[in-house]
Amino acid sequence: MTEASSKKLNWYPLIILALVAALVLLFSLLVLEKTRVKTGSATAFEKAVQPSYRWRMVTTWPKNFPGLGTTAETFAQYVKEMSDGRLQIHVYGANEIVPPMGVFDAVSNGSVEMGHGGSYYWRGKSPAAQFFTTIPFGMTAQEMNGWLHHGGGLELWREIYAPFNLIPFAGGNTGVQMAGWFNREINRIEDLRGLKMRIPGMAGDVFNRAGGTSVNIPGGELYTALQTGVIDAAEWVGPENDLAFGFHQVAKYYYYPGWQEPGSTLELIVNKQAFEALPDDLQAIITVAARASNQDMLDRYTARNNAALKELTEKGVEVRRLPDEVLKHLRNISMQLYAEQAAQDPVFRKVYDSYREFLQMVTEYHRISEHTYFDVRERTQESLSD
Ligand code: CA
Numbered sequence: 001m002t003e004a005s006s007k008k009l010n011w012y013p014l015i016i017l018a019l020v021a022a023l024v025l026l027f028s029l030l031v032l033e034k035t036r037v038k039t040g041s042a043t044a045f046e047k048a049v050q051p052s053y054r055w056r057m058v059t060t061w062p063k064n065f066p067g068l069g070t071t072a073e074t075f076a077q078y079v080k081e082m083s084d085g086r087l088q089i090h091v092y093g094a095n096e097i098v099p100p101m102g103v104f105d106a107v108s109n110g111s112v113e114m115g116h117g118g119s120y121y122w123r124g125k126s127p128a129a130q131f132f133t134t135i136p137f138g139m140t141a142q143e144m145n146g147w148l149h150h151g152g153g154l155e156l157w158r159e160i161y162a163p164f165n166l167i168p169f170a171g172g173n174t175g176v177q178m179a180g181w182f183n184r185e186i187n188r189i190e191d192l193r194g195l196k197m198r199i200p201g202m203a204g205d206v207f208n209r210a211g212g213t214s215v216n217i218p219g220g221e222l223y224t225a226l227q228t229g230v231i232d233a234a235e236w237v238g239p240e241n242d243l244a245f246g247f248h249q250v251a252k253y254y255y256y257p258g259w260q261e262p263g264s265t266l267e268l269i270v271n272k273q274a275f276e277a278l279p280d281d282l283q284a285i286i287t288v289a290a291r292a293s294n295q296d297m298l299d300r301y302t303a304r305n306n307a308a309l310k311e312l313t314e315k316g317v318e319v320r321r322l323p324d325e326v327l328k329h330l331r332n333i334s335m336q337l338y339a340e341q342a343a344q345d346p347v348f349r350k351v352y353d354s355y356r357e358f359l360q361m362v363t364e365y366h367r368i369s370e371h372t373y374f375d376v377r378e379r380t381q382e383s384l385s386d
Pocket of ligand 1: 177235236237261
């Protein structure tokens, strides 16, 4: 044997061994990948190398309060499921960590990562924040969703919240609310005079100019305030929520329509640093979960409000429509207030201009679509039952 051929012969077993090892490795990887695809979840290895996050969310609502508190829980559940548990958010009710009106500051200063509430509670921080919940005689839920997500509204909201270190998302909508609970009949404009009512946001200013006195009391304290006569009237949300609080036990008249809150958007706020510390996929999960829970809340009210209203009327509640004269007066005051505030505050003006232009634009088509259809459905129903 020559020296060269002996070397060649010695290499064969090593090459075969290497080929077998490569095949075994390839096969194992294929099996692992198949298992992962099949179970749809990350492998133990993948989980071990990906960081996971535990966040806290404070809310302005009582823990698990129907519609409002449960939407915060729904959002947290969506995030947990979509992230396969990599981002878990514990939801705290009002006063568990911070009082309801302390939510904005707690998220802004990073004490907690997230909050759920309504932007109009923070009008003391920026008067323009109110547009992102609702304004009297403003947009409906459908219109708000269009403005926020396809009309520039969300960008403006983010601009207003940026100095506070917050990233806002729409996080639920109540639909058109009820005008509220009254222990006094409202037949004329004069009946509003001297009335002390829980009515937050810009609607409170309108109410004050109409001769009443507005106060903002968190939901959890409203029953007692009505019962003890601290206030004469209160608006909260609509039948499902109002029934849950038991307002029918302490007030006689239930007025509609909710001129003051025609489609209130709730907010999910995230601390900017906490959000930016997340990997891209978890940021996307938060965005999509917010969008889904925003819609889910409206769907829930659509499905449940009527049964709750029926239960309230069976309990003896008098459901009444506010007179046109009163509504027209409140509308005039609202428009005056917007004009005055826009003249004083350029930020308010900027958001108001966007809001007003969008509403005007969308109304033109809705006049011949949504509005006409509702009207036609009612009228044809009437003629059928004649
Ligand atoms: Ca309300």
